[in-house]
Amino acid sequence: MRKLIFVFIFVFNSIMVFSAESINLDNQDLQEYKGKKGLWTMVQSSADLNNLVKKYNITLKEVKEINDNNISFGDYNFLPYSDDYIKELESSGKKRENMASSENEFIWPIGNASTISSTFGYRNRKMHTGVDLPAQRGTAIIAVMDGRVISNHYEGGHGKTIYLEHRNNFYSRYSHNSVNLVKKGDFVKKGQIIGYVGSSGNSTGNHLHFEIRYKDVPLNPLDFLPFKEEFKESHLFKNWK
Ligand SMILES: [Zn+2]
Known part of the structure; x- marks a missing residue:
């Protein structure tokens, strides 16, 4: 029995390694x-x-x-x-950061996210459909998963906004941008820059409003993004244990 478990773990690990891909994170130089x-x-x-x-x-x-x-x-x-x-x-050392990420795993939309100024859920009886990540104006916004740009427009209070469509009916949304770089119809790779952080629309400071949706239902992005120790408090699900 012990041998069987060992074989199972070995096979499982091999599959995990096999499905991990190597991705590059765009930066200010490349x-x-x-x-x-x-x-x-x-x-x-x-x-x-x-x-x-x-x-x-x-x-x-x-x-x-x-x-x-x-x-x-x-x-x-x-x-x-x-x-x-x-x-x-x-x-001259200006390489892009290289990271391993499994095929169906989302990555963080900004590289140095360290605080959340507003979590997913109800706020003054109004539903906040994503997380707000404060960042300096001009911080690179990167695609969290391979996908296609389905919209690049100015969306009222949300300001300059980009929607990406991913496989299996998942979507991601990026709002309050200072610049939208990619265009509707473009295919983007996980890690590719799509815009710059800003404060366009109804916003009190530079931040990224980030959403993950399944079909048209917004879900808590923290359930999908790689775990970060800094966000334990705002992450109910991963705080259960
Ligand atoms: Zn927001």
């Missing part, structure tokens, strides 16, 4: 969009664009292609890097 490495960059003018094209050793055609032939001046555009530029960056 980001990904449509499978290409580069950087979301504010482009002010065509002179600005020409300088960037030279700096990253790419062609104007490559920049146009990845931005759907629509470069918006005074706005963020994705600038792909040449392979040489990527090598240069990586050799």
